[in-house]
Amino acid sequence: xxxxxxxxxxxxxxxxxxxxxxxxxxxxxxxxxxxxxxxxxxxxxxxxxxxxxxxxxxxxxxxxxxxxxxxxxxxxxxxxxxxxxxxxxxxxxxxxxxxxxxxxxxxxxxxxxxxxxxxxxxxxxxxxxxxxxxxxxxxxxxxxxxxxxxxxxxxxxxxxxxxxxxxxxxxxxxxxxxxxxxxxxxxxxxxxxxxxxxxxxxxxxxxxxxxxxxxxxxxxxxxxxxxxxxxxxxxxxxxxxxxxxxxxxxxxxxxxxxxxxxxxxxxxxxxxxxxxxxxxxxxxxxxxxxxxxxxxxxxxxxxxxxxxxxxxxxxxxxxxxxxxxxxxxxxxxxxxxxxxxxxxxxxxxxxxxxxxxxxxxxxxxxxxxxxxxxxxxxxxxxxxxx
Ligand SMILES: Nc1ncnc2c1ncn2[C@@H]1O[C@H](COP(=O)(O)OP(=O)(O)OP(=O)(O)O)[C@@H](O)[C@H]1O
Ligand SMILES: [Mg+2]
Numbered sequence: 001x002x003x004x005x006x007x008x009x010x011x012x013x014x015x016x017x018x019x020x021x022x023x024x025x026x027x028x029x030x031x032x033x034x035x036x037x038x039x040x041x042x043x044x045x046x047x048x049x050x051x052x053x054x055x056x057x058x059x060x061x062x063x064x065x066x067x068x069x070x071x072x073x074x075x076x077x078x079x080x081x082x083x084x085x086x087x088x089x090x091x092x093x094x095x096x097x098x099x100x101x102x103x104x105x106x107x108x109x110x111x112x113x114x115x116x117x118x119x120x121x122x123x124x125x126x127x128x129x130x131x132x133x134x135x136x137x138x139x140x141x142x143x144x145x146x147x148x149x150x151x152x153x154x155x156x157x158x159x160x161x162x163x164x165x166x167x168x169x170x171x172x173x174x175x176x177x178x179x180x181x182x183x184x185x186x187x188x189x190x191x192x193x194x195x196x197x198x199x200x201x202x203x204x205x206x207x208x209x210x211x212x213x214x215x216x217x218x219x220x221x222x223x224x225x226x227x228x229x230x231x232x233x234x235x236x237x238x239x240x241x242x243x244x245x246x247x248x249x250x251x252x253x254x255x256x257x258x259x260x261x262x263x264x265x266x267x268x269x270x271x272x273x274x275x276x277x278x279x280x281x282x283x284x285x286x287x288x289x290x291x292x293x294x295x296x297x298x299x300x301x302x303x304x305x306x307x308x309x310x311x312x313x314x315x316x317x318x319x320x321x322x323x324x325x326x327x328x329x330x331x332x333x334x335x336x337x338x339x340x341x342x343x344x345x346x347x348x349x350x351x352x353x354x355x356x357x358x359x360x361x362x363x364x365x366x367x368x369x370x371x372x373x374x375x376x377x378x379x380x381x382x383x384x385x386x
Contacts, residue, residue: 008044015048027188056083115137131176198212198361219258228262260293294372298375300354311331313377319373328344
């Protein structure tokens, strides 16, 4: 967690509004590029939910968790059991052996073991079993002063259906939540992940479009960036205070991206501690960022992919979105061997697989890593001067 979470008040408010729904019609997706602050915002929503009398369960969704329908169901039940072990249901009537044989009505706690047992004993498909457990939990919650349960999953872009293996874990998750929400149960999904997440959900189930409210986290605005830089320094009573000019320089280098703000502020602080000079060494900071953050990603690209990425970096809209056609046209201008349209499409596909670009729902592409265009331009300048 950052010492101060800057500029996400709007998103927190939107989450609070979603918690007021009854029945639940909209779930939440928090999406955005790497390092923009999805995970820390998700962590911040937890106490908000608890304050509003909601339970909170969930974890990171690794690829292995969503490989089969059974695995995703077990994942959900395991997360759920942490919350439900305080709840009880009427146990099956047991015959107690003794002097007077009598029926003893008993209650049992919804522990992990009990939940799994109920799941396994329920007939039907995995979705039916899961729905049955959720219904049971909803019933058991009614005597408690709780409004509902938030199911929060980070890195949800890892989820996928696997038609070739006849396994549809992603569709299962969507079907189950849509079904229990329709019955009026207040179980809400909060999924976070890279920008491919929403298209993946819509591809699996078109109704996802209506089922989710999508919040796209972007870089911090100037005022929030200033806060992210200055509040931690103030609260920790640091001996150095950056000047307005220094703050402006940090915002410019980082583009307001939270991960970069944190990285650059730490570097600046270390340098100031070491050398005592209070200026901002822009060139050195960019060089460090290039080595520590970008170069490993750049190294993975082939020579031809780098040619293509350099062309993209020339496009005036490279920081927003671009199309294959624009790349083809620009390559005619700059390359002796320009790219054909099919080659560009194929390469964009492989660059998407390696996490450097992503395709949005309108068929346009964007860099999947913040400020990648600027890095590529710096690399190109460096290559030209060496
Ligand atoms: N609003 C914010 N204010 C200040 N710092 C922030 C803010 N959001 C994120 N940070 C800092 O930026 C860094 C990246 O945040 P986080 O890990 O949440 O990003 P992410 O979007 O989950 O990244 P990834 O896609 O790699 O999982 C963290 O070190 C975090 O402390
Ligand atoms: Mg994260």
